[in-house]
Amino acid sequence: MAVARTSVTPGTRYRPVTGRPAIVWALLDAMLLARRSVLRTWREPQLIVFVAIQPVMFVVLFRYVFGGAIQVPGGQYVNYLMPGIFVQTVAFGGVITAIGLAEDMQRGLIDRFRSLPMSSSAVVTGRTVADLVRNLFTVVIMLAVGFLVGFRPGGTIFEFVLAILVLMGISFAFSWISAFIGLLVHTVEAAQSGGFIWLFPLTFASSAFVPVATMPSWLRGFAEHNPITVLADSLRGLFHVNPALTTADTRWALIQSVGWIVAILAVFVPLSVMQYRRSTAR
Amino acid sequence: MKNGYPIQAEGLVKTYGKVRALDGLDLQVEQGTLLALLGPNGAGKTTAVRIFTTLLKPDSGRATVAGYDVTREPDRIKSHIGLAGQSVAIDEYLTGLENLEMIGQLYHLSARDAKRRAFELVAQFDLIDAAGRVAKTYSGGMRRRLDLAASLVAIPPVLFLDEPTTGLDPRSRRQTWEVISALVVQGTTILLTTQYLEEADELANRIAVVDAGRVIAEGTSDELKNRVGGNRIEVAVAKDADLSRAAEVVRRHLSTDVSIDPHQRRVSGPSRDGTSQLAGLVRDFDAAGIAITDLQLHRPSLDDVFLTLTGHQAEQEKAAEPGWGRARRAS
Numbered sequence: 257m258a259v260a261r262t263s264v265t266p267g268t269r270y271r272p273v274t275g276r277p278a279i280v281w282a283l284l285d286a287m288l289l290a291r292r293s294v295l296r297t298w299r300e301p302q303l304i305v306f307v308a309i310q311p312v313m314f315v316v317l318f319r320y321v322f323g324g325a326i327q328v329p330g331g332q333y334v335n336y337l338m339p340g341i342f343v344q345t346v347a348f349g350g351v352i353t354a355i356g357l358a359e360d361m362q363r364g365l366i367d368r369f370r371s372l373p374m375s376s377s378a379v380v381t382g383r384t385v386a387d388l389v390r391n392l393f394t395v396v397i398m399l400a401v402g403f404l405v406g407f408r409p410g411g412t413i414f415e416f417v418l419a420i421l422v423l424m425g426i427s428f429a430f431s432w433i434s435a436f437i438g439l440l441v442h443t444v445e446a447a448q449s450g451g452f453i454w455l456f457p458l459t460f461a462s463s464a465f466v467p468v469a470t471m472p473s474w475l476r477g478f479a480e481h482n483p484i485t486v487l488a489d490s491l492r493g494l495f496h497v498n499p500a501l502t503t504a505d506t507r508w509a510l511i512q513s514v515g516w517i518v519a520i521l522a523v524f525v526p527l528s529v530m531q532y533r534r535s536t537a538r
Numbered sequence: 539m540k541n542g543y544p545i546q547a548e549g550l551v552k553t554y555g556k557v558r559a560l561d562g563l564d565l566q567v568e569q570g571t572l573l574a575l576l577g578p579n580g581a582g583k584t585t586a587v588r589i590f591t592t593l594l595k596p597d598s599g600r601a602t603v604a605g606y607d608v609t610r611e612p613d614r615i616k617s618h619i620g621l622a623g624q625s626v627a628i629d630e631y632l633t634g635l636e637n638l639e640m641i642g643q644l645y646h647l648s649a650r651d652a653k654r655r656a657f658e659l660v661a662q663f664d665l666i667d668a669a670g671r672v673a674k675t676y677s678g679g680m681r682r683r684l685d686l687a688a689s690l691v692a693i694p695p696v697l698f699l700d701e702p703t704t705g706l707d708p709r710s711r712r713q714t715w716e717v718i719s720a721l722v723v724q725g726t727t728i729l730l731t732t733q734y735l736e737e738a739d740e741l742a743n744r745i746a747v748v749d750a751g752r753v754i755a756e757g758t759s760d761e762l763k764n765r766v767g768g769n770r771i772e773v774a775v776a777k778d779a780d781l782s783r784a785a786e787v788v789r790r791h792l793s794t795d796v797s798i799d800p801h802q803r804r805v806s807g808p809s810r811d812g813t814s815q816l817a818g819l820v821r822d823f824d825a826a827g828i829a830i831t832d833l834q835l836h837r838p839s840l841d842d843v844f845l846t847l848t849g850h851q852a853e854q855e856k857a858a859e860p861g862w863g864r865a866r867r868a869s
Contacts, residue, residue, distance in 0.1 A: 272646040296631040364625035373616035
């Protein structure tokens with residue numbers, strides 16, 4: 257190895273760019289790391305399966321296997337189902353953040369990043385933003401699949417865009433919860449189980465797949481205020497696919513949804529960044 | 539960088555629950571030199587590196603890197619250091635070039651500089667052919683080289699290498715040593731941790747032996763060896779019957795303090811003058827008609843140093859690393 261050929265005095269030839277405010281660096285660093293995570297999805301076929309094919313299987317499963325047996329008030333089950341599946345998909349998609357961060361920790365990448373003069377929020381933000389991009393991609397695929405199996409949203413373009421926006425909002429919020437779990441557990445295996453375990457009761461004890469009215473009263477209280485429920489109901493209202501929802505219902509569901517998004521971010525963004533600053537490989 | 543030692547620690551203490559990982563560690567590394575932190579697994583080497591690189595905060599004690607305090611000014615330290623940790627910290631799904639470019643940009647080099655520096659490093663580390671392939675496809679040696687290259691992106695004046703050759707084959711290990719030696723020649727101050735005595739012997743200007751979280755001895759390789767004692771001469775005879783007569787000859791030449799190993803038919807004793815005594819011994823063995831199969835002048839190895847200082851072996855993993863874990867060299 258020709259090592260001594262380039263004789264350089266330490267620190268002389270390359271000077272870091274200076275004079276940018278910390279917030280600008282935080283954004284630039286985060287974008288750099290988000291790009292890295294998105295590239296990874298493209299280069300690892302298993303992840304493509306996870307983000308694209310698994311949600312499609314859920315659609316088929318609920319639409320054709322369980323769907324026939326599920327009664328929804330005033331309308332077709334496929335129209336009731338799809339908004340629920342959208343929310344479930346972005347929630348599950350956030351687990352990639354937990355797995356990715358745990359993996360970075362195990363490999364010692366977090367140690368390296370923490371030794372660099374970069375923004376300390378960027379590693380986590382990069383992961384959550386990458387999830388957002390992936391989830392948007394997944395939602396586009398699911399809209400197409402939904403259309404194929406009979407999903408027909410109504411409403412205006414404005415309502416449609418608003419629906420996608422709140423969906424991406426909750427996607428981002430869930431990714432931050434996931435980030436905190438990933439930084440807490442230290443191993444990929446634990447991130448995988450820990451990342452999913454809380455999502456199962458949350459998605460199934462909600463209006464994602466079945467109306468909450470059929471649930472026993474003790475469960476209904478939880479299900480009605482569950483973020484998955486209020487998100488799914490917001491989408492149903494905005495897509496005009498559930499005649500049982502009035503405009504007032506939709507508005508209230510939307511307010512609760514935004515409330516959940518803001519509350520989750522307000523708690524888990526600082527919590528995750530704090531945890532990142534204390535994390536090192538074992 | 540401010541004046542004083544580029545790396546300095548006074549009384550560092552770090553506990554994990556009941557375990558005292560560091561128990562009053564004192565350390566100084568002079569400008570442009572390499573100090574090897576030598577010790578067994580669990581001696582506190584990695585904990586020390588993590589404190590210097592601002593990843594961990596000490597419970598008590600003081601440490602400065604490049605003149606900045608690790609607890610008060612961690613952000614200033616970060617732009618003066620490079621770190622290659624124990625595990626290979628590269629992104630498997632990025633190419634070699636992309637990895638280095640990303641690190642460059644995270645050091646806040648301009649995109650153009652980051653790219654230029656990445657090209658320089660792949661050339662320097664013999665990774666040109668693989669530069670466009672994702673790191674997942676790299677061999678163990680190539681990953682290590684890429685990892686080391688990543689720690690050098692910013693041309694840091696102070697470098698921390700935590701067991702940089704663990705798990706490498708002898709050839710890659712030799713290559714890594716060349717890179718590290720060249721960096722010291724160029725003026726980089728390096729703290730390197732290792733459990734390989736041979737590695738410390740080969741690379742370090744000074745060696746600090748750590749055990750149970752504190753430095754138990756410090757000096758050059760020669761100084762440490764002298765602490766254990768001087769040279770020894772060791773002779774092996776061909777016939778069992780000659781052993782006691784050989785011991786008599788050795789006693790006459792060296793000292794009464796000889797040790798005899800009947801199984802190996804070896805006799806050894808301390809030697810003050812080294813080589814000049816060898817000649818006399820050979821003549822007398824010849825005159826007495828004693829056939830010898832081996833005659834060696836030993837300098838104590840760092841292995842001996844470690845054993846003497848701590849009362850236990852340095853390398854607990856030597857069984858897992860056959861062949862080159864503790865190459866004892868008679869010189």
